[in-house]
Amino acid sequence: MAKKILVIEDEKDIQELLQLYLKREGYDVQIARDGATGLRKACKERYDLVLLDLLLPQMDGLEICRSLRSRPETSYIPIIMITAKAEESDRIVGLEMGADDYITKPFSPREVLARVKAILRRLEKPKAKEVRQEYGGIALDHSRHEVTYKGKSYSLTSKEFKLLEFFLGNKGRVLSRDILLNEIWGYDYFGTTRTVDVHVAHLRHKFHVLSKSLVSIKGLGYKLQEEPVKT
Ligand code: CA
Helix, strand or coil, rough: CCCCCECCCCCCCHHHHHHHHHHHCEEEEEEEECHHHHHHHHHHCCCCCCEECCCCCCCCCHHHHHHHHHHCCCCCEEHHHHHHHHCCCHHHHHCCCCCCCCCCCCHHHHHHHHHHHHHHHHHCCCCCCCEEEEEEEEEECCCCCCEECCCEECCCCCHHHHHHHHHHCCCCEEEEHHHHHHHHHHHHHHHHCHHHHHHHHHHHHHHHHHHEEEEEEEEEEEECCCCCCCC
């Protein structure tokens, strides 16, 4: 089935250009001309990726990005931000808000396609099927339910294990507290998001590499850096 891409962009030329190239590659492309419409569409239908313009009327791209990331039904959608601003600060803000990648105008359609493909390919990799995951000295064995760190065996509670497993399977992605609560504790859990913070603190305490690599994203949640940060 064709992958569905939502383009949130107010400039007609760019809409048409993106639509043309993405459709030619076999993607199912839908356009939203302003932020509110884009957000509504993203919540109603399931998309595989969102191309999001930073400068939009009414609601800007950062606000939309934050909003998509904070809702359980949309927080998984990969987002590529498009902006006319080339400043590094915008890039960083965008990535902190949870965008997966960033493209600066003027861009070549080929560049956009390459980024889109790269992200979709990354997400297609089987996650839970891997028997063993490694990260900065941590080795997690799913079948045996065992964790070692720098060769030493650690005992984790089942929630800690699941949480660590989930972070390792979603490297580089911002995961909101709500998402983590739902994934690890389940929808019928009545605890608060504070539970997540406490468990994250436990993991950071047990595995030193996580103290810098598992970062807090203000107002949103947590992200495990794609590559372990040296401590
Ligand atoms: Ca614009």
